[in-house]
Structure formats: structure tokens, C-alpha cells
Amino acid sequence: MFAARASGLVKLLGLCLTAGVLLAAMVFPFVGGLGLASNRAADEVDKTSGDLAKAELPLVTTIQDMNGEPIAYLYDQYRIPLTAGEISDTMKAAILAIEDKRFYEHRGVDWQGIARAAAKAGVDGGATQGASTLTQQYVKNYMAFVLGADNEQEAWEKATEATVGRKLREARIALQLEQEVSKEDILAGYLNIVPLGNQTYGVGAAAKAYFNTTADKLTVPxxxxxxxxANRPSSLNPGASPDKALERRNIVIDKMRENGAFGKDEAEAKTKAEEYKAAPLGVVDNLQLLPKGCVGAGDGPIYGFFCDYLLDYLRAAGITNKQLQRGGLTIKTTLDPKATKAAKQSAEQQVPKTQNGIANVMSVVEPGKDKHKVRALVANRDYGNNAELGQVARPVPAEVLPFGPGSVNKVFTAAAALENGVTGIDKTIDVPNTYTSRAYANGGTPWTIHNAGPYSDKMSLTQALATSPNTGFVILQEKTGLGKVVDMAYRLGMRDTLSSVNRGGEPLKADGSNGPSQGDWTKQANAGSYTLGPGATSVLELANVAATIVSGGTWCPPTPVEKVIDRYGKDIPLKEKPCEQAVTPDLAYSLAQGLSHDVLPNGTAAGAVPPGWNRNMIGKTGTTEEHKSVAFMAATMQYAGAVMTYADGNNPQVICANPIRLCPGSSAGVYGGQVAAPTWFNAMKVIHEGLPAVPLPPAAARYK
Structure with a gap:
């Protein structure tokens, strides 16, 4: 016992001496031989206390649709920042009663408390536990949850390490902070930072989550x-440990009574305290937490694909993960809820989400000369992490998929042929039933192509685009040049599809080990099948190609964002690719006229046109040779969109229609006009409601 007491006295003396040095150092940084080391420490303390004085807390980022309605939230810490006046006096009284009843008497460090803690150290051997003022706790929490928010566990361990050095630094910062910040602001700062469990930080978020109320209306219980x-959220979680939480809550109520929170009349105060302690915890059955990330985006999991694409786009545009998760940004997007819901409903109507092995995805883009706004990204699948329910947590309507669009690629052959004067939209092209190409080798031997059905030997390019004979476009590609066709596809919008993945649709590795890109491989291998569309494809880029055509040949990146605003209301500039004039307006509108017959009675999409549809439009269906994927790319002057239906199982099989299903070995596979085109029309009929019918611009004489 004597040894323990002696040890306690030594520690007490040490702490008192340290406190004296600390106070001296606050005024005279070089006193006592502290010299340069003290000066550096003082600089660090000055910086930390200065940061604390302006404490930029991690805040929730809100993602909004085109109408300003929230669709998703991003955060590391769920926090609702409050001013001192927005926090009830009851809350302030409660935290001071249990954490620092002398808060308004000390200057940041409670020397009486330190002396008591040091005396106690003689018994329990702990020289650095306890005696922290609320200001010091504010400093500690700031170190852990603001400065150290990138790695909270490591930061918390460092901020709470049981060393004299840490305690002294914390105390010195607290002393300096109280010279710069008012007591009320320090108290509010603490109540905004403190972790309160269940992903909540600060009393604003906790009041909402636990009681579905605001911090200014908190009752005593x-x-x-x-x-x-506070600061013990794990062990005192009211959901997991209600008895412990209730016991601790009642201790706080007793401390509030002792502190005079319930009036000076002792009997009356005691009666009130007993009434408060008799109250149940009162936590709501379902905690009112914000949905976090893209999985919970929107009314059900229908906005998740858009959200995922948005985040990828923003990162590429210079917004960091730290800004997204902690910056309190407001992200105003281009998402159209009406278009999204219509497209989602249509995708599921054609291919139910319960249909195993078949995906149906759609992208909708609004054309424009200065921006191509992404209005909807949907699939018959839900966005989510439950694979057993068929959910997918990737932006499949926007990413490059390892499936081909089939004859949609004939659009690029037609565009390149027009640009190079090979033909015109009204000029006839050769369409033999069978054609053997000597330009495109097939394993060293000539390549023979067949049409899928009977065609006239000759027809106009417009008629060929509507009826899609294979031989005619292979011949046209030969005359134009494969390289020019691939380059045209890139210019019109197939940019990631041709430059960012290999021929199998795998993203290119930085070291080039799985290259070349699909575009380079097509040229190097002289792959004449390109015009028949067997390779990997982005549905969003297909939609953007249609938008480029009806925008007079102006390509813009398919953008999901209108603007990003920081926590102070200032716009954050984005590094977005500028729009380009991919082809001349004359060529674009002539191509549009050439694509306008696909919905006429002899076109491949004619059977999908709904009753009452009277809008001028462009369109092109596509079906791959094995019927494992089909597509439809189309646009009016107001909206562009693309749909692809594909076998997305581990072992892709032939898809058949009526009803839609997998049919391995069948020779009667589905066509783009049977499932992809109806998906487009059913969605676009709703999306165009209330809009006038706008004609396509006329073709230029030189391209007829």
C-alpha cells in the first residue's frame, strides 16, 4: 500500500510539474530549455487548434434527380450539422452533467480533475485515464473522426493512446482552443462530432435516427x-443492450438533477427525475437512417444503375471519393424519374426479372448540341447485391458488355460509305443472296456470307438499312474500307467500346497484357464481320450514337450530371470531355433519313410500333448470328435510346421469343424487332407524352 501511495505521489508531482511546464509553454514557448522542439510542437498545436476552430466536418452528400428530389445519399458519417441555437438546452445540460459539470468554470483543462485523477492513480496505477474536459474530448473526437476519418480505427487508437504525451498535447490544444472559440461553440462542436452509434455522428443525426425528431425538441429522457x-456507442447500443443503455441513461438523469437541471427545489427535482427515469427508452422500432450508397437509391432499386454510372463519371471528372463520402456535396443529376420508371417497367414487361439467364437493359439519352443528358439507365434486373434474386451491382446499361448488337453496326458502315462517296441513301447497292468475300479471310480461306432470308438483288441504301441484308453491308464495307467504318463508329460514339476493352469485352489492363483494344484488333485482324456486330457493346454508347445522329452530328459525352455544388453553395468545376462535331450536319441528317424506314411496314422493327405512334424517328434493329443477343437503337429529335437483350447466364444460350426464354440448340432464335424494339417503344411512348411530334431534318442532296 505504501509503495502504491508513493507511486501515486510521484505521478501526481509529475503531472503538476508537467502542468506548470504546459502553462509556461503556452505563454513562453522557449522557457525551460524547450527550444526548437517546443516551437515545432507549438506550431503543430496552433495548426490543430486553428483547424478545430473552423472544423469542416464530414457531411452527407445528396444526389438529386433532374427535379431536385433526393435519390441517393453518400456518407462515411451520418451527420446533421447544427448551430448552438439548434440544440436544446436539455441536450446541453445532459451532456455536461455526465461529461463535464465544470465546463463553464475551467479554461479547457480541469486542473482539479487532473489532481483527483492523479491521486486515484496511486491506487489503480492509471496516470492518464479520466479528468478530460469536454473541450479535451472535443479535441480527441476531432482527431479521430474528422482528421482521421479516412481510417477511423487507427485514428481512434492514436487519439486515445494511454500516454502522457498524448494527454499533454490534447490539453494544450484544448487550452488554446478556448482562447479562440466560445464555450457555446465548443459545446455545439462536440455535440456535432461525437459518435452516437448506428452510423450516426452528432445529436442532429442521432435525434432523427433514434427518435425521429430534431435536436431542438429532445425531451429529458x-x-x-x-x-x-456518447463515446460508448457500441457497449451501450440501445438496440443490442437496452438494459445497459437504460441504466446509464438513468445515471445521466440523476447527474442532471444534481447539477440543478430540474430546478433548485430538491423535492420537486427528485420527483421529476424519478418520472424521467420511469420513461421507456423510446427508441423508434425502425431506426430512421439515411439509405447509403447506390443500393438504396430511388423508389426501390431502380435508380442504382444510374447512380453507379454517375459515381464512375464523377471520379473520372475529378471528384474524389473523399469529396463524395465526406464533402457534403449536392449533386444535381440528369436522371428523369418519369423516363426511368417507364423504361424499367417496359424492360420487365418484355423480360420478367424472374427470367433466369436473360437480361434486358435500356439507356435513354436526350440529344443536344451542347450536352447529351442521360435520362435513364435501367434493366429488367434490380440493382443490388443479392445474386440469388438476380440483382446486379454494376452499371450494366452503361458498361461495355461482352455481347454484340448485331446489325446495328451496319449504321456505321452506311455512315462511312456516305461520307466517302461510295453510295447515297437513295442509290442502289448490290444485295446478292450469297457473297464470298476475298477481302476478309476466314482462317486463310475466302469468307462466305448468307442473308437471313430472301431479298431483291439490288435495293436502295435506305431500304437496306430497313431490311438489313448481310451481304449488301459486307460489300459496302469492302468498298469503303474497314478502318474507315471502325473509325466512324468511334466518332459517332462507340468510344469506350472500341478503345477501353479487348475483343472479349474485358477492360484493358494498364500493362497492355490483355490487349489490343477491340477497335485495334478489328483492324489488325481485318475482321470483316464487324459490320454484323458480333463484338462487345455498350448500350449507353449505342443510345448516344443515336443522339449524335439527331443532334446534327454533334457528339457529346453521355453525361449524368448537371452540376456539383459544395457545402458552401459554390459550383465545383468538372473535367468533362468537350462536345465534338463528329460528322457534318448534312451527313448526320442524311443518315437519319436513311434510318427512318425501319419502322415502316417492311422494316425489321415494324411489328413493334404501338398503336397511335406517329413520330418521325430513326431506328435500327440487330441480332447476332447465334441469337444470344439482340438490340435496337433508335431516336426521335427529342429522345434517343438503345435496348439490348442478351443471355447473361454463366453459359449463354440461344434466346427464343413468344414467350421469351432460353432455348439451347434451337434454330428459331429471337430477333431485335421481337423484344428489344418493343421495349424501346413501350418506354418511349410514355416518355414522349405531351411532346409535339417533330420531323427529321431533310437529307442533303449530295448524300442522296
Missing amino acids: QAALLAAI
């Missing part, structure tokens, strides 16, 4: 519970 679990 509610405020006491929050004060009880």
Missing part, C-alpha cells in the same frame, strides 16, 4: 440517452 451513449 431522450437527451439523457444520447448523453449516456
Whole structure:
């Protein structure tokens, strides 16, 4: 016992001496031989206290649709920042009663408390535990949850390490902070930072989550519970440990009574305290937490694909993950809820989400000369992490898929042929039933192509685009040049599809080990099948190609964002690719006229046109040779869109229609006009409601 007491006295003396040095150092940084080391420490303290004084807390980022309605939230810490006036006096009284009843008497460090803690150290051997003022706790929490938010566990361990050095630094910062910041702001700062469990930080978020109320309306039992679990949210979780939480809450209520929170009349105060302690915890059955990330985006999991694409786009545009998760940004997007819901409903109507092995995805883009706004990204699948329910947590309507669009690629052959004067939209092209190409080798031997059905030997390019004979476009590609066709596809919008993945649709590795790109491989291998569309494809880029055509040949990146605003209301500039004039307006509108017959009675999409549809449009269906994927790319002057239906199982099989299903070995596979085109029309009929019918611009004489 004597040894323990002696040890305690030594520690007490040490702490008192340290406190004296600390105070001296606050005024005279070089006193006592502290010299340069002290000066550096003082600089660090000055910086930290200065940061604390302006404490930029991690905040929730809100993603909004085109109408300003929230669709998703991003955060590391769920926090609702409050001013001192927005926090009830009851909450302040509760936290001070249990954490620092002398808060308004000390200057940041409670020397009386330190002396008591040091004396106690003689018994339990702990020289650095306890005696922290609320200001010091504010400093500690700031170190852990603001400065150290990138790695909270490591930062918390460092901020709470049981060393004299850490305690002294914390105390010195607290002393300096109280010279720069008012008591009320320090108290509010603490109540905004403190972790309160269940992903909530600060009393604003905790009041909402636990009680579905605001911090200015907290009752005594509610405020006491929050004060009880402050800094001990795991062990005092009111959901997992209600008895412990209740016991601690009642201790807080007793401390509030002792502190005079319930009036000076002792009997009356005691009666009130007993009434408050008799109240149940009062936590709501379903915690009112914000849905976090893209999985919970929107009314059900229908906005998740758009959200995922948005985040990838923003990162590429210079917004960091730290800004997204902690910056309190407001992201105003281009998402159209009406278009999204219509497209989602149509995708599921054609291919039910319960249909195993078949995906149906759609992208909708609004054309324009200065921006191509992404209005909808949907699939018959839901966005999510439950693979057993067929959910997918990737932006499949926007990413490059390892499936081909089939004859949609004939659009690029036609565009390149027009640009190079090979033909015109009204000029006839050769369409033999069978054609053997000597330009494109097939394993060293000539390549023979067949049409899928009977065609006239000759027809106009417009008629060929509507009826899609294979031989005619292979011949046209030969005359134009494969390289020019591939380059045209890139210019019109197939940019990631041709430059960012290999021929199998795998993203190119930085070291080039799985290259070349699909575009380079097509040229190097002289792959004449390109015009028949067997290779990997992005549905969003197909939609953007249609948008480029009806925008007079102006290509713009398919953007999901209108603007990004920081927590102070200022716009954050984005590094977006500029729009380009991919082809001349004359060529674009002539191509549009050439694509306008696909919905006429002899066109491949004619059977999908709904009753009452009277809008001028462009369109092109596509079907791959094995019927494992089909597509439809189309646009009016107001909206462009693309749909692809593909076998997305581990072992892709032939897809058949009526009803839609997998049919391995069948020779009667589905066509683009049977499932992809109806998906487009059913969605676009709703999306175009209330809009006038706008004619396509006329073709230029030189391209007729």
C-alpha cells in the first residue's frame, strides 16, 4: 500500500510539474530549455487548434434527380450539422452533467480533475485515464473522426493512446482552443462530432435516427440517452443492450438533477427525475437512417444503375471519393424519374426479372448540341447485391458488355460509305443472296456470307438499312474500307467500346497484357464481320450514337450530371470531355433519313410500333448470328435510346421469343424487332407524352 501511495505521489508531482511546464509553454514557448522542439510542437498545436476552430466536418452528400428530389445519399458519417441555437438546452445540460459539470468554470483543462485523477492513480496505477474536459474530448473526437476519418480505427487508437504525451498535447490544444472559440461553440462542436452509434455522428443525426425528431425538441429522457451513449456507442447500443443503455441513461438523469437541471427545489427535482427515469427508452422500432450508397437509391432499386454510372463519371471528372463520402456535396443529376420508371417497367414487361439467364437493359439519352443528358439507365434486373434474386451491382446499361448488337453496326458502315462517296441513301447497292468475300479471310480461306432470308438483288441504301441484308453491308464495307467504318463508329460514339476493352469485352489492363483494344484488333485482324456486330457493346454508347445522329452530328459525352455544388453553395468545376462535331450536319441528317424506314411496314422493327405512334424517328434493329443477343437503337429529335437483350447466364444460350426464354440448340432464335424494339417503344411512348411530334431534318442532296 505504501509503495502504491508513493507511486501515486510521484505521478501526481509529475503531472503538476508537467502542468506548470504546459502553462509556461503556452505563454513562453522557449522557457525551460524547450527550444526548437517546443516551437515545432507549438506550431503543430496552433495548426490543430486553428483547424478545430473552423472544423469542416464530414457531411452527407445528396444526389438529386433532374427535379431536385433526393435519390441517393453518400456518407462515411451520418451527420446533421447544427448551430448552438439548434440544440436544446436539455441536450446541453445532459451532456455536461455526465461529461463535464465544470465546463463553464475551467479554461479547457480541469486542473482539479487532473489532481483527483492523479491521486486515484496511486491506487489503480492509471496516470492518464479520466479528468478530460469536454473541450479535451472535443479535441480527441476531432482527431479521430474528422482528421482521421479516412481510417477511423487507427485514428481512434492514436487519439486515445494511454500516454502522457498524448494527454499533454490534447490539453494544450484544448487550452488554446478556448482562447479562440466560445464555450457555446465548443459545446455545439462536440455535440456535432461525437459518435452516437448506428452510423450516426452528432445529436442532429442521432435525434432523427433514434427518435425521429430534431435536436431542438429532445425531451429529458431522450437527451439523457444520447448523453449516456456518447463515446460508448457500441457497449451501450440501445438496440443490442437496452438494459445497459437504460441504466446509464438513468445515471445521466440523476447527474442532471444534481447539477440543478430540474430546478433548485430538491423535492420537486427528485420527483421529476424519478418520472424521467420511469420513461421507456423510446427508441423508434425502425431506426430512421439515411439509405447509403447506390443500393438504396430511388423508389426501390431502380435508380442504382444510374447512380453507379454517375459515381464512375464523377471520379473520372475529378471528384474524389473523399469529396463524395465526406464533402457534403449536392449533386444535381440528369436522371428523369418519369423516363426511368417507364423504361424499367417496359424492360420487365418484355423480360420478367424472374427470367433466369436473360437480361434486358435500356439507356435513354436526350440529344443536344451542347450536352447529351442521360435520362435513364435501367434493366429488367434490380440493382443490388443479392445474386440469388438476380440483382446486379454494376452499371450494366452503361458498361461495355461482352455481347454484340448485331446489325446495328451496319449504321456505321452506311455512315462511312456516305461520307466517302461510295453510295447515297437513295442509290442502289448490290444485295446478292450469297457473297464470298476475298477481302476478309476466314482462317486463310475466302469468307462466305448468307442473308437471313430472301431479298431483291439490288435495293436502295435506305431500304437496306430497313431490311438489313448481310451481304449488301459486307460489300459496302469492302468498298469503303474497314478502318474507315471502325473509325466512324468511334466518332459517332462507340468510344469506350472500341478503345477501353479487348475483343472479349474485358477492360484493358494498364500493362497492355490483355490487349489490343477491340477497335485495334478489328483492324489488325481485318475482321470483316464487324459490320454484323458480333463484338462487345455498350448500350449507353449505342443510345448516344443515336443522339449524335439527331443532334446534327454533334457528339457529346453521355453525361449524368448537371452540376456539383459544395457545402458552401459554390459550383465545383468538372473535367468533362468537350462536345465534338463528329460528322457534318448534312451527313448526320442524311443518315437519319436513311434510318427512318425501319419502322415502316417492311422494316425489321415494324411489328413493334404501338398503336397511335406517329413520330418521325430513326431506328435500327440487330441480332447476332447465334441469337444470344439482340438490340435496337433508335431516336426521335427529342429522345434517343438503345435496348439490348442478351443471355447473361454463366453459359449463354440461344434466346427464343413468344414467350421469351432460353432455348439451347434451337434454330428459331429471337430477333431485335421481337423484344428489344418493343421495349424501346413501350418506354418511349410514355416518355414522349405531351411532346409535339417533330420531323427529321431533310437529307442533303449530295448524300442522296
